[in-house]
């Protein structure tokens with residue numbers, strides 16, 4: 001069901017036109033735009049920057065193995081799902097893989113900057129894309145799965161986002177969430193990435209339970225590489241002139257080694273191992289009622 005963000009009415013219809021108040025969302029670049037005040041003026045749409053990020057993701061072990069882990073989680077926990085929404089779909093790196101791996105899923109993607117959606121539309125033509133503020137999701141009991149991958153640590157009102165995700169999921173619907181973990185690992189990379197926090201497992205679990213979720217599975221990842229990550233950040237934790245991209249732009253050889261280690265870690269997670277420590281955390285949860 002759709003929710004009118006203007007009057008709060010809930011309605012079932014193909015088109016976004018509220019039968020009570022007549023409200024319709026704005027359209028930008030051909031996408032429905034539900035939070036135009038956050039969209040910027042579009043002047044900073046630089047196709048090159050999305051292409052550069054997409055290239056970085058495609059090559060980086062971190063993005064690739066996180067994506068591998070999520071594909072497993074979707075198939076393992078929500079194999080009968082019919083629809084998937086990704087909040088903060090970025091360049092569409094994850095969404096395009098979901099499209100390829102699960103051709104039967106109806107796909108939705110959202111970003112707060114509508115210009116990003118132009119790039120995503122090129123990669124995942126069949127996805128329905130929209131500009132959304134994750135704190136006001138205009139759906140009620142609509143999706144079987146919602147994914148938010150390294151999104152909520154950027155948002156002050158993360159508990160409100162979790163409540164909105166719960167509202168937009170069908171009862172019993174699944175949430176896939178990844179976040180950076182362990183406050184003690186805070187470094188210049190978090191500052192650069194505009195993170196507001198790194199989570200503890202118990203802190204995140206409490207927020208999910210309070211929002212009405214049941215936790216099906218929770219594990220750290222980037223666990224086997226945690227000592228290397230810790231040392232690398234500790235060695236120069238506050239340097240302002242550090243190049244954040246360097247974490248990702250490694251030599252091909254070291255990237256391959258790190259990917260091999262991470263894929264081995266994914267295999268351990270698939271076999272049921274839940275790591276207590278790791279740079280990130282994956283939580284698979286379900287809307288309780």
Ligand SMILES: [Zn+2]
Nearest residue numbers: 004007018021
């Ligand atoms: Zn309305």
